Amino acid sequence: MLTAQFLLLGAVLFCIGVYGVLARKNAVMVLMSIELILNSVNLNFLAFSVRHDSVDGNTFALYIIAIAAAEVGVGLAMVLLIYRNRRTIALDDLSEMKG
Amino acid sequence: MLVAEATAEVHASSGWFLEHAWVIPIVPAVAFALIIFFGKKMPMKGSEFGVASMLASLVLAVGAAWQWIQRVDGVSHAAHSVAEEGAKHGAPFVGPIIREWTWWQSGGFEFGIGQHIDGLALTLLVVVAFISSLVQIYSLEYLRGDRRYTHFFAALTLFSAGMLCMVLAPNMVQLILGWEIMGLCSFMLIGHWWEEEANSRAALKAFFTVRVGDMGLLIGTGILFFSANSWTQEHLGVSGFNISGLSAWAMSGAASQSALTWGAVALFVACIGKSGQFPLHTWLPDAMAGPTPVSSLLHSSTMVVAGVFLVGRLYPVFWEGLKIGDTNINFIVLIGGITIVIAALLAFVQHDIKKVLAYSTVSQLGYMMLGLGAGAWLPAIFHIFTHAFFKACLFLAAGSVSHSGSHHSFDMKKDMGGLAKKMPITATTWIISTLALAGVFPLAGFFSKDEIIDNVGHNGYHAFMIVGLSGAFLTAAYMTRATYLTFFGEARGAAAGEHHDEHDAHAAHDDHDDHDDHDDDGAHDAHGSHGPHESPKLITVPLMILAALALVAGLANATPFGSNWERFKKYVEPSSEYVVAESAMASGPGESIVLPAAEEGAKKEGCAVVAPEEGKVCYFPTVSHAKFKWSKAALSLVIVAFGLISSWLFCVQYYTRRDRRLVGLTERNVVLRGGYKVLWNKYYLDALYEKVIVRAVAYPISRAAYWFNQNVLDGIVNAAGKISRRVAGWVYRNIDQRVVDGAVNGSGAAARGTGGALRPVQSGKVNQYGALLFAAAAIGALILVIINT
Numbered sequence: 001m002l003t004a005q006f007l008l009l010g011a012v013l014f015c016i017g018v019y020g021v022l023a024r025k026n027a028v029m030v031l032m033s034i035e036l037i038l039n040s041v042n043l044n045f046l047a048f049s050v051r052h053d054s055v056d057g058n059t060f061a062l063y064i065i066a067i068a069a070a071e072v073g074v075g076l077a078m079v080l081l082i083y084r085n086r087r088t089i090a091l092d093d094l095s096e097m098k099g
Numbered sequence: 100m101l102v103a104e105a106t107a108e109v110h111a112s113s114g115w116f117l118e119h120a121w122v123i124p125i126v127p128a129v130a131f132a133l134i135i136f137f138g139k140k141m142p143m144k145g146s147e148f149g150v151a152s153m154l155a156s157l158v159l160a161v162g163a164a165w166q167w168i169q170r171v172d173g174v175s176h177a178a179h180s181v182a183e184e185g186a187k188h189g190a191p192f193v194g195p196i197i198r199e200w201t202w203w204q205s206g207g208f209e210f211g212i213g214q215h216i217d218g219l220a221l222t223l224l225v226v227v228a229f230i231s232s233l234v235q236i237y238s239l240e241y242l243r244g245d246r247r248y249t250h251f252f253a254a255l256t257l258f259s260a261g262m263l264c265m266v267l268a269p270n271m272v273q274l275i276l277g278w279e280i281m282g283l284c285s286f287m288l289i290g291h292w293w294e295e296e297a298n299s300r301a302a303l304k305a306f307f308t309v310r311v312g313d314m315g316l317l318i319g320t321g322i323l324f325f326s327a328n329s330w331t332q333e334h335l336g337v338s339g340f341n342i343s344g345l346s347a348w349a350m351s352g353a354a355s356q357s358a359l360t361w362g363a364v365a366l367f368v369a370c371i372g373k374s375g376q377f378p379l380h381t382w383l384p385d386a387m388a389g390p391t392p393v394s395s396l397l398h399s400s401t402m403v404v405a406g407v408f409l410v411g412r413l414y415p416v417f418w419e420g421l422k423i424g425d426t427n428i429n430f431i432v433l434i435g436g437i438t439i440v441i442a443a444l445l446a447f448v449q450h451d452i453k454k455v456l457a458y459s460t461v462s463q464l465g466y467m468m469l470g471l472g473a474g475a476w477l478p479a480i481f482h483i484f485t486h487a488f489f490k491a492c493l494f495l496a497a498g499s500v501s502h503s504g505s506h507h508s509f510d511m512k513k514d515m516g517g518l519a520k521k522m523p524i525t526a527t528t529w530i531i532s533t534l535a536l537a538g539v540f541p542l543a544g545f546f547s548k549d550e551i552i553d554n555v556g557h558n559g560y561h562a563f564m565i566v567g568l569s570g571a572f573l574t575a576a577y578m579t580r581a582t583y584l585t586f587f588g589e590a591r592g593a594a595a596g597e598h599h600d601e602h603d604a605h606a607a608h609d610d611h612d613d614h615d616d617h618d619d620d621g622a623h624d625a626h627g628s629h630g631p632h633e634s635p636k637l638i639t640v641p642l643m644i645l646a647a648l649a650l651v652a653g654l655a656n657a658t659p660f661g662s663n664w665e666r667f668k669k670y671v672e673p674s675s676e677y678v679v680a681e682s683a684m685a686s687g688p689g690e691s692i693v694l695p696a697a698e699e700g701a702k703k704e705g706c707a708v709v710a711p712e713e714g715k716v717c718y719f720p721t722v723s724h725a726k727f728k729w730s731k732a733a734l735s736l737v738i739v740a741f742g743l744i745s746s747w748l749f750c751v752q753y754y755t756r757r758d759r760r761l762v763g764l765t766e767r768n769v770v771l772r773g774g775y776k777v778l779w780n781k782y783y784l785d786a787l788y789e790k791v792i793v794r795a796v797a798y799p800i801s802r803a804a805y806w807f808n809q810n811v812l813d814g815i816v817n818a819a820g821k822i823s824r825r826v827a828g829w830v831y832r833n834i835d836q837r838v839v840d841g842a843v844n845g846s847g848a849a850a851r852g853t854g855g856a857l858r859p860v861q862s863g864k865v866n867q868y869g870a871l872l873f874a875a876a877a878i879g880a881l882i883l884v885i886i887n888t
Contacts, residue, residue: 018873021866021869021873022866022869022870022873023866025866030865030866030869091864091865091866092864094863094865095862095863095864096863098861098862098863
């Protein structure tokens with residue numbers, strides 16, 4: 001079934017994204033992984049939207065795209081500032097939050 | 100019955116002033132509030148309110164008196180025209196105008212407030228309002244620049260309101276209210292210059308001495324109420340506080356004799372305190388510490404008369420309770436007689452001019468009490484009337500002397516003498532009033548005092564007639580001494596123009612220093628440095644008015660000139676007719692009670708002798724009046740003349756010529772020295788009260804209180820302290836330390852442990868946070884899946 005394949009693709013993308021968030025040291029790569037996760041969720045919304053023949057899923061997907069864009073904007077700005085201050089964007093070096 | 104109809108018509112038109120007499124005390128009461136709240140901001144510092152309110156009260160009182168005269172005239176005219184034999188019945192009954200409203204209720208008792216207007220009430224209303232007005236006008240000048248000028252006028256106005264309220268009272272409750280207002284105000288006024296300790300002590304003494312008597316007032320009112328209430332409710336529909344109810348009850352023959360006697364005695368104790376009778380007269384001379392207008396108002400014509408008024412008002416109670424009609428000695432007469440003589444003797448040894456007048460007042464009050472006690476009701480009330488004018492005049496003249504003549508000193512021996520030439524108006528008014536007080540024909544005092552003495556003898560109290568006559572001699576003598584020392588002879592001290600050192604001359608009346616300064620700046624120059632001179636108009640005009648009245652007031656009841664001159668008897672003396680008992684309670688505004696007029700066929704014996712029949716009541720005992728005889732009057736006139744002349748000659752010899760046989764007599768002669776010492780120490784009464792009674796009462800009490808305090812109270816307190824300390828210790832150890840602190844420490848330790856356990860989680864590594872997030876999300880998802888399947 002078409003829906004199942006969409007869901008499968010979403011799951012794969014989600015797993016890749018999670019892996020990227022957990023494993024990559026580069027902050028930009030982490031942000032990109034987060035985008036992957038968000039888009040995998042988008043795929044799920046659209047798949048169920050098509051299956052149930054309603055526009056609710058589409059609406060959610062549109063919102064998520066808008067919010068993801070904003071989130072990337074904020075995230076990249078933070079990365080840029082971190083780079084300016086420390087000349088690196090490796091997340092391992094940013095451990096000031098250690099309790 | 101025609102009489103009743105005719106008089107009923109007259110009653111219906113009793114007039115606005117009579118119906119609204121209750122406004123009279125309200126005017127000064129309102130003025131008091133205005134003075135207190137706005138007085139200081141007014142151009143005349145609040146005194147305008149006081150003077151205006153007293154004048155308004157005077158107008159209302161005079162209007163009411165005028166309408167009362169119309170009413171009595173109407174009734175007696177009707178009585179005479181209808182019943183030709185009216186003369187046989189005596190005066191027809193003219194009902195008082197009683198209006199009463201419920202003031203408050205408590206436990207089924209209703210306490211009323213209102214008015215009881217008859218001749219007696221109106222006499223005092225007019226006198227009080229008149230004297231108060233003049234005294235307030237006089238005070239405008241006398242107290243100018245005083246440091247508590249506004250408060251002085253406030254207290255003076257409230258004082259008058261209290262007296263007016265008492266005089267109007269239709270029941271004992273309102274009477275006590277007015278009585279106590281006066282007690283409070285007299286305290287404030289006597290202690291007006293409280294910075295000096297003697298003054299505040301005098302104020303306290305006045306207050307406490309009067310309070311001793313006031314206990315009698317409360318007890319007596321209680322006794323009468325509880326014995327009379329059921330009778331008055333049944334027969335007249337009023338409570339046992341109602342004055343006309345009490346009068347009728349006392350005359351009804353149904354009253355218990357012991358209740359009447361003890362009630363009358365208790366009430367008379369209150370009168371002893373208030374009216375300065377022996378042995379509670381000691382407060383009155385000390386009360387001269389107040390400003391002179393206060394002495395004039397409180398202690399000559401107003402406050403001290405309250406006791407006399409009470410006896411006159413509830414006369415049937417005293418009449419029946421003390422058997423005035425049947426005995427030749429009773430409690431009132433005895434006290435009055437003693438007071439006349441002891442006070443008059445004390446007046447001889449005083450140096451302070453105001454104290455002479457104070458003792459004179461005490462002595463004259465003794466006359467009034469003597470008259471009331473001996474059944475001479477009308478002369479006694481008439482003596483209140485005349486005495487008010489000449490005694491107020493004497494006090495104000497004394498104030499005028501100190502104000503302008505003796506540099507604020509009241510010491511006759513040190514600072515006065517020879518002032519007659521310097522202060523002619525003051526001296527003239529003083530001398531007129533002195534002669535009136537001594538009872539010289541035809542001045543005011545003659546008609547009242549002589550009537551008292553005459554009637555006392557006529558009613559069988561022969562011993563007391565002699566007391567009265569000797570009192571007349573003493574009065575003439577001590578007043579002559581005071582007159583001579585003040586106005587004649589050589590000028591001494593301040594009267595001679597000597598300027599004392601500030602604090603030497605003023606030692607006794609230092610308090611005047613402050614309001615002294617205005618005179619130095621004023622238009623008329625300082626009296627201290629320029630010697631005595633006549634007082635300004637605001638002082639002399641009231642003096643002249645009062646002196647004129649001292650001249651002519653006696654004509655209001657001039658018994659010697661025949662019955663047409665006996666206006667007081669006609670308008671003031673209550674009728675002793677039998678009256679049909681009706682509700683004596685007026686229900687509300689616009690209604691005055693109408694008591695039916697004289698019943699036909701009254702018994703010849705009269706009210707006091709035979710109890711009224713069923714359904715009828717009496718409001719006043721039948722008192723007999725002595726027939727005036729010039730022979731009797733001549734005796735007292737000769738005595739008075741002898742007193743005046745002998746005292747004058749003695750004064751000339753003693754004070755001016757310094758006769759060697761007289762000067763120093765009290766040092767040489769043992770008997771005289773002893774007598775002088777007793778008088779100088781005021782019979783040791785003050786010493787008795789303060790050293791013996793107060794010591795005997797207060798010291799054991801204070802010792803007992805100290806013991807009680809130390810042993811009982813402190814024991815309780817200490818025991819309570821120990822117990823609470825133990826309880827607190829236990830609580831501290833067990834509850835506070837273990838439970839509360841345990842909980843606090845436990846939660847702290849738990850938080851610390853948890854924090855320590857969770858610390859490694861906060862690694863600061865973003866990836867780890869992410870892993871935790873996803874792990875948590877995965878666990879959440881897992882739980883969701885498990886629940887939903």
